[in-house]
Amino acid sequence: MHFSTAAIATALLGLASAQKVHVVSVSSANKSLAFYPDNLKAAAGDMIQFQFLAGNHSVVQSNFDNPCTPIQAHVANATGFFSGYMNVAASAASGQIPVYTVEVKDTKPLWVYCSQGKHCQAGMAMVVNENTAANSSRSLANFKSLAAQAPANLDPSSITTGNGNAGSDSSSGGTSSSIPSPTESFPSSSSSLPSPSTTPTDGPARALGSALSVSAWTGLLSIAAALAML
Numbered sequence: 001m002h003f004s005t006a007a008i009a010t011a012l013l014g015l016a017s018a019q020k021v022h023v024v025s026v027s028s029a030n031k032s033l034a035f036y037p038d039n040l041k042a043a044a045g046d047m048i049q050f051q052f053l054a055g056n057h058s059v060v061q062s063n064f065d066n067p068c069t070p071i072q073a074h075v076a077n078a079t080g081f082f083s084g085y086m087n088v089a090a091s092a093a094s095g096q097i098p099v100y101t102v103e104v105k106d107t108k109p110l111w112v113y114c115s116q117g118k119h120c121q122a123g124m125a126m127v128v129n130e131n132t133a134a135n136s137s138r139s140l141a142n143f144k145s146l147a148a149q150a151p152a153n154l155d156p157s158s159i160t161t162g163n164g165n166a167g168s169d170s171s172s173g174g175t176s177s178s179i180p181s182p183t184e185s186f187p188s189s190s191s192s193l194p195s196p197s198t199t200p201t202d203g204p205a206r207a208l209g210s211a212l213s214v215s216a217w218t219g220l221l222s223i224a225a226a227l228a229m230l
């Protein structure tokens, strides 16, 4: 079967217009332990693209009540997302930065932290679709307060669950060797979509039909394109 280039382009445009990409910077040139922004709203179907700008960080999904711990440690059948550790220096040599993109499945709050060292406790935590109208306790400020007291900062490789979903997915890893490379296929503005011509890497967080379900992929973005977004 044949598809014309025009037909494919039309299909891609349709996809791009349906989804918004929210860019979140992970750390910054000053090596801060923070996400920018750390509190954002996203619609169902939107994408959140984490761009790793410095250091060696990760993004991991937790729930509100158990910060600095992967969600699957506390929520039955949840798999949660985990970017793996993204070492920026390793990619800089090739003029690229690591990116990790998740698709937002619904508008329920998504709680996110970095599992490196004690970064989570230090405040490297964020929320998508905070909903203090539903429960005023569940604010980003309270999440960070809870995180500051968390006894440990865990990634999925250091927990066990009863449902077989534990463990980091090594194929999602944070090293540039495991990441699809095409720089030209990523958006040059935050309103466009990473091109499907990039081979998506299955993230560890596929399954789950729950509210927090996301699909995730890992890639590299050319630094020039990234700067254009900032």
Ligand SMILES: *[C@@H]1O[C@H](CO)[C@@H](O)[C@H](O)[C@H]1NC(C)=O
Pocket (backbone or CB within 6 Å): 028, 029, 030, 031, 032, 036
């Ligand atoms: C670090 O950089 C971020 C992003 O540009 C900025 O918002 C923040 O204020 C900076 N922090 C310090 C301590 O300079």
Ligand SMILES: *[C@@H]1O[C@H](CO)[C@@H](O)[C@H](O)[C@H]1NC(C)=O
Pocket (backbone or CB within 6 Å): 056, 085, 086, 087, 090, 116, 117
């Ligand atoms: C990045 O951090 C992870 C977790 O601490 C560590 O295992 C890995 O060796 C680090 N990568 C580099 C290149 O330092």
Ligand SMILES: *[C@@H]1O[C@H](CO)[C@@H](O)[C@H](O)[C@H]1NC(C)=O
Pocket (backbone or CB within 6 Å): 076, 077
């Ligand atoms: C988790 O999955 C198992 C097996 O599919 C199912 O029996 C169980 O009800 C699920 N638990 C929750 C809380 O969804």
Ligand SMILES: *[C@@H]1O[C@H](CO)[C@@H](O)[C@H](O)[C@H]1NC(C)=O
Pocket (backbone or CB within 6 Å): 064, 065, 135, 136, 137, 138
């Ligand atoms: C609001 O959230 C807090 C923290 O998770 C929880 O302890 C409390 O039970 C929640 N309140 C309601 C009414 O669900």
Ligand SMILES: [Cu+2]
Pocket (backbone or CB within 6 Å): 033, 056, 057, 058, 114, 115, 116, 119, 124
């Ligand atoms: Cu970090």
